[in-house]
Amino acid sequence: MKSSVIIFPGSNCDRDMDVALKKFGFENQMVWHNDAEIPKSDLIVLPGGFSYGDYLRCGSIAGKSRIIKSVIDFANSGGLVLGICNGFQILTETGLLPGILQQNKYLNFICKNIFVKIKDKENKYFKKIKKEVLELHIAHNEGNYFCSKDELKSIEDNGQIAVTYCDHKGNDDEKNNPNGALKNIAGIFNKDKNILGMMPHPERMIDPFLSGEDGSLFFENLIESL
Amino acid sequence: MKVKVIVTLKNGVLDPQGKAIQQTLNGMTFDNVSEVRQGKYFDIEVNESDENKAKSQVEEMCKKLLANLVIEDYKIL
Numbered sequence: 001m002k003s004s005v006i007i008f009p010g011s012n013c014d015r016d017m018d019v020a021l022k023k024f025g026f027e028n029q030m031v032w033h034n035d036a037e038i039p040k041s042d043l044i045v046l047p048g049g050f051s052y053g054d055y056l057r058c059g060s061i062a063g064k065s066r067i068i069k070s071v072i073d074f075a076n077s078g079g080l081v082l083g084i085c086n087g088f089q090i091l092t093e094t095g096l097l098p099g100i101l102q103q104n105k106y107l108n109f110i111c112k113n114i115f116v117k118i119k120d121k122e123n124k125y126f127k128k129i130k131k132e133v134l135e136l137h138i139a140h141n142e143g144n145y146f147c148s149k150d151e152l153k154s155i156e157d158n159g160q161i162a163v164t165y166c167d168h169k170g171n172d173d174e175k176n177n178p179n180g181a182l183k184n185i186a187g188i189f190n191k192d193k194n195i196l197g198m199m200p201h202p203e204r205m206i207d208p209f210l211s212g213e214d215g216s217l218f219f220e221n222l223i224e225s226l
Numbered sequence: 227m228k229v230k231v232i233v234t235l236k237n238g239v240l241d242p243q244g245k246a247i248q249q250t251l252n253g254m255t256f257d258n259v260s261e262v263r264q265g266k267y268f269d270i271e272v273n274e275s276d277e278n279k280a281k282s283q284v285e286e287m288c289k290k291l292l293a294n295l296v297i298e299d300y301k302i303l
Contacts, residue, residue, distance in 0.1 A: 057294055064291065093294070100296045107242050146239070146297060180240070 001026050001226050003043040006071070008033045008062045013048035013084065013203065020203035021045070024219035033065040042226050043080045044071055046087030048139075048201060058101060058142045059089030068094055080124060080226070081195045085140055088187070088197030097190055097197045098155060099147030104140070105180025111139040113212070114178060116163040116186045116200055117170045123193035124225040125162065125218070133170045134163075134214040136200035138178065138186075143199040145181040145188070155188060162187040162196055229272055229284045230303040233293045234265035268292060 003026040007014045014030065021028040021043075031038055038044060051062035062068075068090075075081045075096055083091040091097040104110060115133050118126045147155065155161060164184040166172035172184045179199075187198025205215030235241050241263050248262040270287070274280040281302055288300040 056291070060291065060294070092296075098296075100294055102240065102297065103242055105240065105242055107246060144240075148296065151296075 001042045001223055002040060003028045003045060004031045004038050004041040005029075005045045005047055006031045006033060006038075006067055007047070008049070008051035008065065008090075010051045010053055011047050011049035011086070013086075013201065016201075016203045017045055017047045017084070020206050020215065020219055023206060024216070025223045031067065033062065033067050035067050036070070038067065038070045038074060041074070041079070043082065043222070044074055046071070046081070046083040046090050048085030048087060051086055051090065054142070057093065059086060059091075059093040062086075062090045063093035072096065075190070075195050078192065078194050082125070083195075083197040084201055084203065085138075085143075085199055088199055089142065091195065091197040096195050097188055098151050098160075099145055099182075099188070101140075101142045101199070102144040102146050103142050104144050104178075109139075109141045110143070110178050112137070112178075114138050114186075114200065115166050115168050115170075115176070116198075117166040117172050118163055119161045120159050120189070120193075122159070123162075123189060123196075125189075125193075125196045125222065127225050128221045129217050131214070131217065133166060133168065134202075134217065135168070135205065135212050136202055136214060137204040137211065138200050140179070140199055143179040143181065143186075145185040147182065152182060156183075158191055160189045160191065160193070161185055162189050163198055163200070227272060227274060227277060227280050229270045229280055231268040231270065231284060231288060231292060232265055232301045232303065233268070233288070233298050234301070235263060236297055236299050239297045
């Protein structure tokens with residue numbers, strides 16, 4: 001299985017993602033944002049970081065990069081596109097995913113382990129994961145998911161909520177909402193569920209000695225599902 | 227010609243920075259400040275002498291990049 005990680009000026013989780021993808025069997029290639037074409041891939045990943053220093057709005061400038069046209073074409077033809085953290089912000093700015101990530105409600109940069117509840121398994125990203133709750137890591141200043149009421153209704157009706165912030169038991173209530181995100185949303189799909197954007201970093205949870213292993217479950221499932 | 231644009235958050239959209247500024251102002255004895263909404267201002271130099279053309283171009287820029295219409299409104303001055 002081939003994957004491509006796109007590097008923007010200011011990306012800083014690109015190498016972690018490369019390590020994670022290779023560990024679980026992907027043949028990964030790094031792609032520069034100013035390239036015109038993406039090499040043949042089964043999965044495209046937009047990594048975390050601070051592309052263009054978060055100027056204007058997070059992800060807005062990266063969302064107009066030269067490579068983005070081929071990402072959009074790939075996504076529209078059903079290809080798997082995964083955006084983590086800043087990658088999620090870029091996906092909303094390109095319009096591939098609805099809504100926007102606003103500044104955290106309490107104006108703080110949050111860097112800690114959290115739990116997320118998997119809300120949908122009828123998709124390639126979570127299909128064979130046996131657990132319902134994963135422990136992952138977040139590190140962001142703008143993770144406060146927001147969209148209009150109509151959009152929220154359509155997201156809920158279509159089962160596009162992928163993961164929500166919760167406690168270790170899976171209670172995804174306001175008490176377990178770290179950043180003010182609407183409905184505790186930590187990640188969403190597009191309608192066809194081939195595009196996933198999420199704030200938590202599975203690539204930081206692939207080593208039992210350094211962190212935890214719930215990210216491993218994510219990548220193991222991904223390579224099996226493809 | 228120069229075109230000026232103001233981008234503001236839509237009504238009802240949470241503005242934590244504006245809120246923090248308001249609370250700070252209140253703490254500085256400006257007790258009568260009941261709300262602050264923070265926005266962005268752009269000065270755009272367009273090499274175009276026809277004002278209408280320039281403004282309609284800037285309008286496109288607002289829709290495509292300068293504002294995110296999910297949460298923001300723009301005003302061309």
